[in-house]
Amino acid sequence: MRFVFKTDYDQDIRILKHSGYWWSYGVLLAVLIAAPFLLGSYLQSQLVFVFIYAIVGVALMILTGFTGQASLGHAAFLAIGAYTAGFLQSHGVPFIVYFPTAAILTGVVGALVGFPALRLTGIYLVIATIAFAFIVEEVLARWESVTHGNEGMRVRALDLAGIPVPRDSEAFYFLCLLVLVGVILLALNLLRSPTGRAFVAIRDSETAGKSMGIDLAAYKVKSFAISAAITGMAGVLFAHKMTFISPEMFTLLLSIEFIMVIIIGGAFGVHGAILGAIFMVMVDPFLTALKDDVPVLAASVASSFGMAQDAATQLQDKLSKIGSAAGLKGAIYGLIIMMFILFEPYGLYGRWLKVKLFFQLFPLYKRATFKRQKTYVKSERNR
Incomplete structure (x- = not known):
């Protein structure tokens, strides 16, 4: 059993508490880097889906696990990110531009969804997010000039600094892994920040949080925006992995799968999002x-x-x-x-x-x- 003797308050908020974390996570990262060279194309493709689902799981962890706000509409945020990528790519916009653009646009939409949620809790908030998902699905089917309606939209392989990155290549695998690692570090640092601590206070008790001076409305909207923006980034990777997107791909069942990621993995830590993503991708x-x-x-x-x-x-x-x-x-x-x-x-x-x-x-x-x-x-x- 390891005993950590703490002499500084900063030790409580370190991302890696002791040297054992460096070894274990270092070995895990080395295994993931070597995986595409050791595994077949099918398992490599499944790992890419694990990364994408894990990114959405971390986004839901911020909203549900940290802030205590339920959502069954994250498939809609994924769709917004995916269609933004497909639309901008078709107009010649490079990946380095439309990737953050999709995140920003999805984050803005998430903030707009967060405003009606300020007066809703529990099952009523879930119903509101389901209604939002249905609205987005209907818009995608009807706005044919942008989304091509039910015919769907083709998404070409992404172009990274003039280098094509096919969906089955090792480069795309490493890109998804890099985004996942970045999102995990973002979530861990967010949890250590005053914003993350305010999220946790709102989750534990809104009354106690308000008594400590926390602006409930602002932090709830911020939580929705951050969660939606991360899901939008996952949507861009999802679109390039699938190479074809249509409204039928972003249904309520997909939102339920995302919720299952954190329910099965555990809704109180980033590790749960990763374990839940592995379970959900491999169970199919x-x-x-x-x-x-x-x-x-x-x-x-x-x-x-x-x-x-x-x-x-x-x-x-x-x-x-x-x-x-x-x-x-x-x-x-x-x-x-x-x-x-x-x-x-x-x-x-x-x-x-x-x-x-x-x-x-x-x-x-x-x-x-x-x-x-x-x-x-x-x-x-x-x-």
Whole structure:
């Protein structure tokens, strides 16, 4: 077990608390740098999607995990960033210009969405963000002169200082990794700043935060703007990775997937966004493989137990139809969310912290260590 003897208040807000972090994160970064040269094109492509989902997860972490504001409209922010990139690229604007432009434009839209949210909390705020997502989806479908409507928009490979960067190249992989590292450092430094501490105060208790002089309206709008701007950057990378974008790609289901990133990973730390992104990207090919393999496996097991070949074939066909049923993926996602909320509310990162603490404190570990104590300000008890 490591004991850190602190002699300075600055040690409490360091990004890396001790030398162990330098070693572990250094090794992880080295592995990620070597990954495209060691893995096949499919796994490299999946890692790129992990990076993009992780960027959106960090953006949601700032809004939901730090500030306590719920949102089911981040697919709309992703769409705004993606379509801004596609539109400006088609007019000859270079990547170095439209990448920050997409972030700024999406941040401005996020701030505008944040204003109506000032008087909304809980389920009402969620409904407002869902309505915003539907509005954006309808605008993308109707504004054909800019978005090409339901026909979609082609996005060419990005051009970085005159060098083309195809979506399957190592250069694009490293670009996404660089943006993710930059966003993580931004989030960690934001949390250490007065703005980040104000976000956390608003999340814990708006009444207490207001009593300390925090401008709730300004910081809520700022949180929406920062979260939306980061999601807009992810939208640019998403558009170049997909090479084709259409309104049907940015639906409510995609927003739910983003929420699942922080629910599954853990909504109280940047690590949770990374773990949740890995889970969400990898669960889809896992479900696809499961859908293809389970009917065959079930039929072979049934045949080994004496079932007739025709009956085994019929069983395989029925299971294949069930696996191809519409809405099954959404139902499985909903079940995963419920299981995590009920049995692992701290997410994968919370489980990792519990396991690590167990070995650090063994045999003195107590099961009640992670039980959250309910504390209320007197003015909030009757809400």
